[in-house]
Amino acid sequence: MRVPILKQGEYLIASIQSALTDQDLMQLRDDLADRAGRFRSRGIIVDVTALDVMDSFACRTLRSLAYILRLRGAQTAIVGIQPEVAFAMVQLGLALGEVETALDLEEGLVRLRQGKLRSASSEK
C-alpha cells in the first residue's frame, strides 16, 4: 500500500495508514526523496502512529531516509511512535540515531520550525 504524501508549504507530510511491507517502506523512501527535491521542501514529517511494529528493517529504512534527505538540505522528523512500539524497539536494540522525533504531528511541525529558526540565526 502506497503511503499518501501531503505537501504543506515547504513541508512534506507522509502519514502511514497501516502495516507496511518492506517494499512499501522502500517506496516511501524513494517517493519522499523524489518529492523533497521537486518541491524544494525544507522539512519532512513521517507519521508512524498507525504503524503496527517498528522492526529492524523499518528502523533502518527510516534512518536512511532521514540521512538522504539531510544531504539534500531537508530535515526529517519521525512522529507518533506509540509507547508499546517504543518499548519493543528498545528491547530489540533499535535506535534512530540523530533522527528527530516528536510525540505527534503538531509537535513535529513545531520542531521543524524551531530547527529552521536555529539554522537561520546561526547563519547571521
Add this chain to the structure above:
Amino acid sequence: MKNEVHITIRSGADIVAARLQGRQLAAEAGFSGTDQTIIATAISELARNIIEYARGGEIQLTLVGDANRRGIRVEAHDDGPGIANIELAMQDGYSTGGGMGLGLPGTRRLMDEFVISSKVGEATTVIATKWIR
C-alpha cells in the same frame, strides 16, 4: 479459538501477514497490548530472516500452556542454507546480510525462551516462546 496458525513465508507481504496473525492470536490468548507488539515484532524479525537468508520457509504460531501458565510459541523454519556460526549470529551487530545484525539477538531479548538450531547446508529452526505475565 484456533490454537495453531501456519504462514508460508515467501515475500514481504507474508511477513506482514505473519505478524498481524501473531498479534491477533496473542490478543485472543490474553496478552497485553505491549506484549502483542513485542510478539509481532519478534515474528517480523524471524520472518524477515527467512526471506533474507533462505529461499523461503514457514512461521508456525501455537498457543501453549498448562495449568499454571499460558503463552505463545513462535517457530520459524526455513529451507536452508543454515548458519555456519550460531554463536556469532547471536551477537549484536553481526550480520552476513545487509542488516544491522539485531534480528536474532534482539528477538531473544523480546521473547522469554529462545532456541535456535542450525547446520550448514540444512534448515534453520528458531523456537521462541513468550509467557503471559
